[in-house]
Amino acid sequence: MTSGAAAVHAADTVNVGGQAMYASKDIIDNAVNSADHTTLVAAVKAAGLVETLKGKGPFTVFAPTNAAFAALPAGTVDTLLKPENKATLTKVLTYHVVPGKYDMKALSMAIKQGGGTAELKTASGGKLWFMHNGPSNIQVKDEAGHVANISTYDVYQSNGVINVVDTVLMPK
Numbered sequence: 001m002t003s004g005a006a007a008v009h010a011a012d013t014v015n016v017g018g019q020a021m022y023a024s025k026d027i028i029d030n031a032v033n034s035a036d037h038t039t040l041v042a043a044v045k046a047a048g049l050v051e052t053l054k055g056k057g058p059f060t061v062f063a064p065t066n067a068a069f070a071a072l073p074a075g076t077v078d079t080l081l082k083p084e085n086k087a088t089l090t091k092v093l094t095y096h097v098v099p100g101k102y103d104m105k106a107l108s109m110a111i112k113q114g115g116g117t118a119e120l121k122t123a124s125g126g127k128l129w130f131m132h133n134g135p136s137n138i139q140v141k142d143e144a145g146h147v148a149n150i151s152t153y154d155v156y157q158s159n160g161v162i163n164v165v166d167t168v169l170m171p172k
Contacts, residue, residue: 014155016164017065023156027053027061030157036164039069039077046081047090053097057159060102062128062140062148064168072168094124095142095171103161104153107138126171142169 013020017034028050031037040063044050053059069077080089098120102110107130110118118130129141133149140148148167155162 014152016152016155016162021155021157021162024158026159027057027059027157027162029054030155030162031061031063036065036067037063039066040064043069043077043081043089043093046083047086047093049090049093053159055159057157058099058101059123059160060098060100061160061162062096062098062150062165062169063162064096064148064165065151068148068166068168091124091171092168095122095126095128096165096169097123098128099123101161102163103156104138104150104163107163108132111138122171124171128169140165140167140169143172144170146170 013022015021016030017036019033019035021030021034028044031044032041044053053061079085080092102120107118110120111130111132116131120128120130122128126143131139131141133139138150140150142148146167146169148165148169150163151166152164155164
């Protein structure tokens with residue numbers, strides 16, 4: 001699997017979860033093919049967000065991997081996927097979505113303009129903070145104080161961009 005800033009761009013594709021992600025497809029049509037994002041796709045379906053993320057956008061999705069979901073406390077994912085917890089699941093998932101198109105260049109520019117930290121509002125109404133961790137890595141801090149690394153940048157979609165993260169981000 002290609003990861004980090006070493007991601008190879010060939011004909012507008014980046015490999016994520018062993019599959020090519022095509023800029024001509026939308027966020028959902030690409031994500032369903034990634035072997036590293038089956039938990040995220042199941043959660044998006046359970047929350048009823050498929051049509052939203054197939055919408056015009058642009059959206060930036062900070063997409064946690066299956067390993068990120070697996071690192072949550074035991075039972076968290078199963079609990080969130082229960083129908084009675086749909087509102088909480090929706091809040092967690094939309095916390096990973098920022099309106100607009102924020103690729104590595106745009107995030108780096110926002111960090112520079114913010115004097116070392118950029119604050120972006122999520123689709124859920126929460127906030128995420130971005131900062132550089134070395135010359136080619138950007139970290140994301142959530143409202144709960146967790147910090148995620150972006151492991152794959154600039155996975156362009158017809159309706160936005162996906163940046164893969166190694167931690168599930170949590171709102172307050």
